Amino acid sequence: MESLIQLNNIEKSYVMGEGERSVTTQVLHGVSLNINQGEFVAIVGQSGSGKSTLMHILGFLDTATRGAYQFDNRDVTNYDEDELADIRSRKVGFVFQAFNLLPRTTALDNVRLPLVYQGVGMGEQKERATEALIRVGLENRLTHKPNELSGGQQQRVAIARALITNPLLILADEPTGNLDSKSADEIIELFRKLNGEGRTIVLVTHSLEVAQIAKRIITIKDGQILSDHINESWKS
Ligand SMILES: Nc1ncnc2c1ncn2[C@@H]1O[C@H](COP(=O)(O)OP(=O)(O)O)[C@@H](O)[C@H]1O
Numbered sequence: 001m002e003s004l005i006q007l008n009n010i011e012k013s014y015v016m017g018e019g020e021r022s023v024t025t026q027v028l029h030g031v032s033l034n035i036n037q038g039e040f041v042a043i044v045g046q047s048g049s050g051k052s053t054l055m056h057i058l059g060f061l062d063t064a065t066r067g068a069y070q071f072d073n074r075d076v077t078n079y080d081e082d083e084l085a086d087i088r089s090r091k092v093g094f095v096f097q098a099f100n101l102l103p104r105t106t107a108l109d110n111v112r113l114p115l116v117y118q119g120v121g122m123g124e125q126k127e128r129a130t131e132a133l134i135r136v137g138l139e140n141r142l143t144h145k146p147n148e149l150s151g152g153q154q155q156r157v158a159i160a161r162a163l164i165t166n167p168l169l170i171l172a173d174e175p176t177g178n179l180d181s182k183s184a185d186e187i188i189e190l191f192r193k194l195n196g197e198g199r200t201i202v203l204v205t206h207s208l209e210v211a212q213i214a215k216r217i218i219t220i221k222d223g224q225i226l227s228d229h230i231n232e233s234w235k236s
């Protein structure tokens with residue numbers, strides 16, 4: 001299988017304050033990790049273990065303090081802000097706990113937004129956004145605004161928006177954290193379906209139960225990988 005992500009000894013420290021009074025906190029302590037295209041990986045760990053920090057590095061929202069990162073056979077370790085913004089917008093789709101949709105904006109307009117930034121023509125934007133919303137089961141909600149949708153439906157819109165650029169990687173940070181259990185199950189099913197269609201998915205969660213939906217489970221504690229194994233109970 002084709003390699004997508006290779007992290008080698010990633011460290012991340014945050015510096016708070018300035019000068020002599022500054023305090024450095026190391027959050028990731030040498031994380032090494034390979035992920036191939038088509039994988040479905042859950043990264044699970046307690047609150048504060050460094051999951052979101054790791055996800056931000058994987059998704060080019062932040063950079064590591066030390067270590068090397070290869071993505072899609074390119075060394076991205078020393079990418080500058082512009083290069084990071086470019087690869088992030090073209091190759092990664094994000095799904096967050098809080099949906100992060102624009103209020104007072106229809107599902108269709110939320111989903112087509114990444115294409116606006118890419119300079120895609122209006123006709124194609126609408127066509128592709130409609131297609132993405134159909135794929136997540138929202139063909140009857142195209143003109144609904146976030147406050148006219150349930151939590152589960154809002155998360156579907158966010159997933160459609162993450163898919164619209166046809167990214168190499170979908171990153172989801174606690175995607176079911178704001179949902180009731182029925183909606184959470186539906187979102188989990190949707191991720192399974194997307195992986196079945198060949199999407200590479202990395203899902204971050206504090207919940208061992210949610211992590212069970214992935215084919216591979218990586219456990220993180222205090223900024224280090226504790227275990228990395230194939231999920232025996234995983235069913236296609
Ligand atoms: N921007 C930041 N500045 C300083 N410390 C941070 C920052 N982001 C996260 N941290 C710290 O890093 C640790 C890991 O945070 P995070 O990656 O958000 O964990 P998780 O997602 O597993 O709950 C926490 O102790 C948190 O306080």
Ligand SMILES: [Mg+2]
Nearest residue numbers: 051052053173
């Ligand atoms: Mg987090």
